[in-house]
Amino acid sequence: GRAGGVQARRAEGGWQLYGQVDQVLDGHSAQLLVVAAHTGGFARSRVLLFLVRADAAGLTRVRQTALDATRPQGRVQLRHTPAELLGGDAADAGLPALARLGSTAAACLAAEAAGAAGRVLERTVAYVAQREQFGRPVGSFQAVKHRLADAYVQVQAARSAAYYAAWAAAAPARGERAGGLALAQALEALRRAAAEGIQLHGGIGFTWEHEAHLYFKRAAGDELLFGPVHRLRAHAADAAHVFEEAGP
Numbered sequence: 001g002r003a004g005g006v007q008a009r010r011a012e013g014g015w016q017l018y019g020q021v022d023q024v025l026d027g028h029s030a031q032l033l034v035v036a037a038h039t040g041g042f043a044r045s046r047v048l049l050f051l052v053r054a055d056a057a058g059l060t061r062v063r064q065t066a067l068d069a070t071r072p073q074g075r076v077q078l079r080h081t082p083a084e085l086l087g088g089d090a091a092d093a094g095l096p097a098l099a100r101l102g103s104t105a106a107a108c109l110a111a112e113a114a115g116a117a118g119r120v121l122e123r124t125v126a127y128v129a130q131r132e133q134f135g136r137p138v139g140s141f142q143a144v145k146h147r148l149a150d151a152y153v154q155v156q157a158a159r160s161a162a163y164y165a166a167w168a169a170a171a172p173a174r175g176e177r178a179g180g181l182a183l184a185q186a187l188e189a190l191r192r193a194a195a196e197g198i199q200l201h202g203g204i205g206f207t208w209e210h211e212a213h214l215y216f217k218r219a220a221g222d223e224l225l226f227g228p229v230h231r232l233r234a235h236a237a238d239a240a241h242v243f244e245e246a247g248p
Helices: 094-130 142-168 172-200 202-206 212-226 229-239
Strands: 007-011 014-025 032-039 046-053 059-064 073-086
Touching: 007 073, 014 032, 014 046, 014 212, 032 073, 094 142, 094 172, 094 212, 142 172, 172 202, 172 212, 172 229
Parallel strands: 007 032
Antiparallel strands: 007 014, 014 073, 032 046, 046 073, 059 073
């Protein structure tokens, strides 16, 4: 949702972009790029949205190493790159669109994370039900039951939050808060469920060959990409004016 260091300048027949953005999802392979850019200089900067095509002049893209290899990312470099303005060029015309897009994306990511958390928890429950130690299934030990029960409660809460965020996405006032809150809750649930999955799978859970680490990397990688959970909650609180001082 931030324009970062990308600048937009008027050129003959349109606009040109300058700058670099790292860790762009599918940035090395996407056919179309939507770029948020500053225009007018940082002192009186506006944020506008632009469309850049894959074959545009001055566009250089390189795939980057990512913590989560299942979510490819790339570096995008723009040098005198022609771009098509999306919407109007009024002051900060891109900010409302970025806010709406961010809220909807957060709701979608929350649903994805909640689903991943549910899946890794389901696989862990199935594993401890058949793995035996001391002559009995690991899942029959009370300590294991409590850990899985706590994770289950967290996953179900995340699922409910994701459902609400999807419903609220149609209402901008509600969606701006619900999307970020749901994503924060879902990422916490995924990290918890994935960590329990690694631990309760025993030695096999720590290996590269097992898929347990993929869930944990997805949770950690998404936090790096979309913000730590405390920042997501703080943004939602700001949008709801929770900490504003009451008037006289």
